Amino acid sequence: MWYDYGIPAADVSFITIHKMKKILFLLATLPLFCSFNTMPTAAIPSVQLKDLNGNTVDTGKLSNDGKPILICFWATWCSPCKKELNTYAELYDDWKEETGVKIVAVTIDDQRTVNSVKPYINSVSWDYEILLDVNKQFAQAMGVNNPPHTFLLDGNGNIVWQHSGYQPGDEDEVYEQLKKFK
Amino acid sequence: MRVSLFALLLLFAVRGLSQDYNGSNEKQEPKGTLTGNFMVLFQQYNEDSLIGAQVPNAKAALNSFGNFTYTYGKFSAGVRFESYQNAILGYPSRFKGSGIGHRYARYNDDFIDITVGNFYEQFGTGMAVRTYWEPNLGIDNALDGARIILRPYKGITLKGIYGLQRLDFDSRIINGSGLVRGADGEVVVNDIHEKLNEFPVKLTLGGSFVSKYQPGTTIEKDSLTLILPNNVSLVAGRVGLMYKNLQLSAEMVQKINDPNADNQYIYKKGTGIFLNATYSQKGFGTSINAKFIDNMAFRSEREALLFDVPINYIPSITRQHTYNLAATLYPYATVLNGESGISGEVFYNFKKGSPLGGKYGTYVALNVAAVNSMDTTSYTGQEALIHGYKTNSPFFGDEKYVRDINLEVRKKLTSSFSLVYAHYYFEFNTLTTPVTNDYKGMVYANIDVVDLQYKIKPKHFIRVELQSLVTEQDKGNWATGLVEYTFSPHWTVAVMDQYNYGNEDASKRIHYLYGTVGYNKGGTRVALGYGKRRAGIFCIGGVCRAVPASNGLELSITSSF
Numbered sequence: 001m002w003y004d005y006g007i008p009a010a011d012v013s014f015i016t017i018h019k020m021k022k023i024l025f026l027l028a029t030l031p032l033f034c035s036f037n038t039m040p041t042a043a044i045p046s047v048q049l050k051d052l053n054g055n056t057v058d059t060g061k062l063s064n065d066g067k068p069i070l071i072c073f074w075a076t077w078c079s080p081c082k083k084e085l086n087t088y089a090e091l092y093d094d095w096k097e098e099t100g101v102k103i104v105a106v107t108i109d110d111q112r113t114v115n116s117v118k119p120y121i122n123s124v125s126w127d128y129e130i131l132l133d134v135n136k137q138f139a140q141a142m143g144v145n146n147p148p149h150t151f152l153l154d155g156n157g158n159i160v161w162q163h164s165g166y167q168p169g170d171e172d173e174v175y176e177q178l179k180k181f182k
Numbered sequence: 183m184r185v186s187l188f189a190l191l192l193l194f195a196v197r198g199l200s201q202d203y204n205g206s207n208e209k210q211e212p213k214g215t216l217t218g219n220f221m222v223l224f225q226q227y228n229e230d231s232l233i234g235a236q237v238p239n240a241k242a243a244l245n246s247f248g249n250f251t252y253t254y255g256k257f258s259a260g261v262r263f264e265s266y267q268n269a270i271l272g273y274p275s276r277f278k279g280s281g282i283g284h285r286y287a288r289y290n291d292d293f294i295d296i297t298v299g300n301f302y303e304q305f306g307t308g309m310a311v312r313t314y315w316e317p318n319l320g321i322d323n324a325l326d327g328a329r330i331i332l333r334p335y336k337g338i339t340l341k342g343i344y345g346l347q348r349l350d351f352d353s354r355i356i357n358g359s360g361l362v363r364g365a366d367g368e369v370v371v372n373d374i375h376e377k378l379n380e381f382p383v384k385l386t387l388g389g390s391f392v393s394k395y396q397p398g399t400t401i402e403k404d405s406l407t408l409i410l411p412n413n414v415s416l417v418a419g420r421v422g423l424m425y426k427n428l429q430l431s432a433e434m435v436q437k438i439n440d441p442n443a444d445n446q447y448i449y450k451k452g453t454g455i456f457l458n459a460t461y462s463q464k465g466f467g468t469s470i471n472a473k474f475i476d477n478m479a480f481r482s483e484r485e486a487l488l489f490d491v492p493i494n495y496i497p498s499i500t501r502q503h504t505y506n507l508a509a510t511l512y513p514y515a516t517v518l519n520g521e522s523g524i525s526g527e528v529f530y531n532f533k534k535g536s537p538l539g540g541k542y543g544t545y546v547a548l549n550v551a552a553v554n555s556m557d558t559t560s561y562t563g564q565e566a567l568i569h570g571y572k573t574n575s576p577f578f579g580d581e582k583y584v585r586d587i588n589l590e591v592r593k594k595l596t597s598s599f600s601l602v603y604a605h606y607y608f609e610f611n612t613l614t615t616p617v618t619n620d621y622k623g624m625v626y627a628n629i630d631v632v633d634l635q636y637k638i639k640p641k642h643f644i645r646v647e648l649q650s651l652v653t654e655q656d657k658g659n660w661a662t663g664l665v666e667y668t669f670s671p672h673w674t675v676a677v678m679d680q681y682n683y684g685n686e687d688a689s690k691r692i693h694y695l696y697g698t699v700g701y702n703k704g705g706t707r708v709a710l711g712y713g714k715r716r717a718g719i720f721c722i723g724g725v726c727r728a729v730p731a732s733n734g735l736e737l738s739i740t741s742s743f
Contacts, residue, residue: 043213045253046290048331054370054384054424056339060253077502111308112497115458116527118429119467123529124545135304135314141251141260143219145740146318149705159217162705162742169641169670 043157044071045141049106049131052118057131059138066155067100068181070174072128073139073149075109076116081148082124084166089126091171099182103128108136108147150174154181218250219705219742221317225270230733233692233714236271243270247283247317261285264351272720272729273320274489279353284315284324295331300324300355303343304495305366309435309454309478310390310418312495313347319720319727321489324348326357337373341366347482347491358491360396360482386422391415394482394493401447403567408449414440416452416480416494429460435494437480443487444479445519448570452477454496455576467529473499474576476556479518489727499523500551500586502721505604505631506680507651507662510718512610512617512625514553514584515726522578523553542594551586555579555614582624585609598637605630612656617719617728621656628652641670652684659684674700680716705742711735 046060062069072088074081085105088095095101105128107117114134121130133139142151145164152161152174161177163170223245227237244267251260264283269275286299302324305311315322327345334340343364350356368388372378398410420433437452453476460469475496482491496516503509527549532539557579558571588606595601606629613622628651635645647664661683666676680694696713717731 043215043253045215045217045251045258046256048295054386054422056370077504079504110314110497111304111312111495112499113502115431115460115469115471119460119462119469119527119529121467122427122462123465123467123531125464125531134308135302135312137302140249140302140315141217141253141258143217143249143251143705143742145219145221145707145742149742158213159215163671163702164705164707164740164742165674165700165702167668167670167674167702168635168637168643169668172641173671 044151044153044159045138047133047138047141049133049138051132052121052130059131062104062153063157064100064102064155067102068155068178069153069157070101070103070178071142071151071153072103072105073133073142073144073147074105074107075147076107076113076120077109078147080166083168084148084150084170085126085128086124087168087171088174089124089128091175092127095175095178099178101178101182104131105129106131106133106138108133108139108144110134110136152177152181214252214254216250216252217743218248219740220246220248221741222246222737222739223270224737225732226735227271228733230714230731232689233694233716233731233733235714235731235733238268238271240268243268245270245273249284256291257287257289259285259287266351269320271732272727274350277320277351279351281351281353283322283348283351283355293333295329295333297329298327300326300348301329301343301345303329303341305341305364305390305392306388306418306420307433307456308495308497309433309456310366310392310416311343311362311364311493313493314495319489322348322351323492325362326355327362335374337370339368347493349483349486349491358483358486360394360484360491362392362394362482362493364390364392366390382425384422384424386420386424388420388422390418392418392480392493394480396483398484401441403447406564406567408441408447408568410441410484411439414438414480418454427461427463429458431458432456435478437478440477440480440484442479442481442484444481445477445570447484448477448568450477450569450571452480453573453576454478462529465531465533468527470526471499471524473521473523474556475516475518475522476520476573476576477570478520499525499553500584501525501527501549501588503588503606505629505633505647505649506664506678507649507660508588508604508606508629508631510720511651511660512608512612512627513719513721513726514551514586514610514615515721517553517555517583517614520556520558520573521553521583522556522576523551523583525549525551540593545592547590549586549588551584552578553583555581555583581611581614582609583611583614600635602633603631604633617726618656623655625653625655627655643668643670657682657685657690672701672703674698674702676700682716707738707740709736709738711738 046058048056048058051057109117148166149164151159154160226242229237247264249262262284265280266277269277284300286297288297302313313323313325325345330342332340346357348355349358371385393415395413400407400409416437418435422431433456435454439449441447441449455474457472480494498514498516500514530546532544534543538544557574557577560571586608590604592602608627610625612618630650632648637643645666649662651660662680664678668674677697683691685691694714694716698711700709712735714733718729719726720729
């Protein structure tokens with residue numbers, strides 16, 4: 001493999017710490033050499049998660065045709081999370097109409113409770129895109145401490161606002177933010 | 183040398199970045215993004231012999247961490263700094279010092295996902311492998327090595343893992359001595375071909391192989407000298423079926439002989455079976471589970487116990503409760519040496535305008551779980567020392583471990599007033615799940631919760647929780663009251679009192695009064711609390727840790743960016 005790129009294998013085994021530093025420096029400066037592309041893309045970590053139909057979704061490819069996305073981390077055992085998403089559910093049609101927002105509700109239920117997610121969601125009739133983060137890899141990559149935690153992505157996939165916790169009435173602030181980035 | 187390395191990296195970069203995320207010809211510019219979070223938890227402890235509060239010599243403790251994940255297109259790298267000065271009570275006290283507790287580098291595209299360093303991974307339901315981080319409990323069994331995930335064809339995912347597990351933290355990561363190797367394959371059959379995709383039944387198949395290696399020689403048992411297996415392997419198979427609103431899944435695990443501290447060093451094979459069926463439609467959902475666990479403690483060090491270096495994860499089949507008295511006095515955790523359990527739940531939403539739904543609808547959730555010992559026969563003599571017992575069937579044995587029946591009703595009464603009522607009935611065997619030192623035997627408890635929320639004016643809400651636990655065993659009856667005032671989007675003020683009014687020992691009929699003030703802004707939350715907190719069992723997922731009683735001040739700051 002190394003030979004394919006013209007590096008003698010013997011050299012590789014003699015990489016010193018000094019040289020490792022050089023490599024790290026080069027890795028860090030990689031972006032400088034690669035700025036020849038132009039189109040924007042999602043700027044959030046890429047983790048492969050399953051949706052409720054068993055399909056795999058790459059979080060790095062989440063998109064909403066240039067409209068904002070609200071990513072809400074929740075769990076079936078988290079009362080404020082369910083309160084938050086039940087409240088949004090009542091407002092969702094209006095929000096979609098006015099701002100084009102899409103809500104992606106990412107559950108961090110692990111194996112203990114993940115089988116309750118689909119029955120629960122159907123019983124409360126949420127119309128969100130649901131992703132299962134059973135080992136919290138996406139939550140950790142996004143820096144979530146505890147659920148509920150909500151991120152707002154603008155049409156270019158940049159995180160433009162976030163909020164941890166949920167208190168009744170917080171939906172007003174979400175709406176204000178949505179209007180800014182519609 | 184330098185030139186050739188530079189050429190290699192440049193080539194790699196051009197190759198990796200000139201393809202876009204969707205595999206089309208459209209070029210995209212990746213952006214460098216830094217995400218992460220901080221947590222600082224400070225506790226100050228006062229003497230309080232009445233509640234049995236423990237006070238460390240330093241009278242205070244501090245846990246903190248900072249996570250950084252840098253993503254640049256298909257590359258990412260992460261690091262977590264941790265600091266324990268010293269660890270707060272309830273956390274592993276051996277965690278100490280400041281340093282790096284987690285670090286990795288990763289490359290990820292549509293075909294390959296490769297991580298070197300620390301990583302978290304789960305195979306199937308986790309019965310074969312689950313490494314994870316739970317900072318609220320002090321659990322981190324991350325693997326430290328390499329992981330490769332390949333997606334060679336539509337619907338097919340192959341994973342390989344290799345490494346040591348994090349055991350401890352002493353200004354740096356301290357790994358255990360056992361090596362873990364594993365492979366997992368999963369096929370979503372319908373995704374392989376377009377014609378299969380049209381088939382109404384969706385089929386997923388998966389399988390895992392895991393092996394751990396730890397050098398060892400022999401152990402002595404009475405007059406016997408037994409050779410310890412250095413390599414112990416496990417195989418697992420799983421299947422998932424989805425048809426319209428119905429979903430079925432099953433996983434079975436078999437482990438070869440694995441003498442360890444959990445099973446008293448017997449050479450019996452281990453077995454795990456998990457079955458689930460769910461059905462749901464608009465307004466209704468139900469889920470039924472069955473679980474059989476026989477000798478399934480699986481750790482990368484055979485001497486380890488409790489929270490140390492578990493390779494797999496077998497959560498409890500009971501519901502994870504949230505109201506304080508239901509969640510922290512008698513929480514059930516899986517008996518890893520063996521149990522047989524079933525559970526079922528129903529969610530139903532009475533529609534708006536129906537007789538039981540009223541103006542706003544009524545939501546009802548019923549959940550039932552039962553777990554017993556395994557159906558086994560003990561061996562005698564030498565056979566008992568080597569193999570322990572014989573498993574007769576995967577069904578219930580004679581000893582009751584837990585019964586948990588709970589009902590929750592949620593109802594919005596007016597535009598500004600909503601109500602939750604919950605009832606719980608527990609039969610809880612404290613001999614098999616030792617959550618209390620005060621009573622050994624079966625605890626029978628009834629718990630009622632009323633949770634009222636009232637909107638005073640826009641953004642101003644008051645919430646009141648009244649909880650009662652009635653039992654003739656253990657510490658007797660408890661009452662809990664909570665008043666919480668929230669001013670969205672920033673402020674929360676709450677006062678909680680727990681009163682053990684039914685304790686047989688009159689000196690222990692204590693009020694545990696605790697107050698908190700919280701401030702939220704963006705991704706940051708600051709909370710300051712003061713007062714008495716009773717000893718309790720704090721659980722997340724299927725894992726529980728005992729937290730001692732305390733009296734003092736707590737400051738917690740969490741922040742995400």
